[in-house]
Amino acid sequence: MTTVTVLGLGPMGHALAAAFVAADHPTTVWNRTPGRAGDLDVVVADTAVDAMAASPLVVVSLLDYEVAESVLDADALKGRTLANLSGGSPEQARAMAAWAAEHGIEYLDGVIVATPTAVGTAEATLYFSGPAAAYHSHRSTLSALGENAHYLGEDPGRAAGFDASLQDLFWTSMSGVVHMFALAKAQHIAPTEIAGHAKSMLALFPDLIDLVAEQVATDHFPGDLAQLTSVAATLDHILSTIRSSDLDNGVLTAVRAEVQQAIDNGHGSEGFARLAAR
16 A cells, blocks of 8 residues: 655644555655644654655645645655645645645645535545546545545646636525525515525526537527527616625626626627636
């Protein structure tokens, strides 16, 4: 079994180390604050350099790229594979990959879409990007972290790009959810009264996502379901209610402005997916 090093024993790093141990991989760990590995069957390195030198695969789970860069040692990592699961932007991933390449280090960038308790189970989704040879060389070892892993290609920034795009969907949607409840409350509608209707509306999303994906892929945005001119009118009605309820209207005002720009550019008869075109 491949020996693995885990740098960082916060909640996620601790879960990663535990998953490797559960899969019978000899595991070395290091954490800036000592004493967090007492419940793990691991080797605790005295220094980060010692930890990096102990294994052919070094997995990083630290706060961010800046912290990771302050810990990583090029000499200790030379000839090894560095898998950074700290999370960050695509640009940061590409910069770290370039640094790694300059020092003879194989680099994989990864994102874990899971809570620490889900690591190592089928509920954990993982995205990896970077050199295919490096990923496939350590694929069986990395599979200890979750059964739903996706290799996204050679560009080291793709995993972070996937994550940012999907997180954009999630948090924009959650913003809509909480704003809906605030607006409903202002209109004297109980949360439990509207929640079921909201779920019924969201049930439309899987099919709509497929529809929009096809339109964006083909650069064809028919307005047979709803033209942007009618979307603008609907948004005006919603914004009027939001403003009269003295609630924040920033998000939908921004959407309304995008719709108007598309209309002004001659796309008023097209569908809402036109806003994804660049």
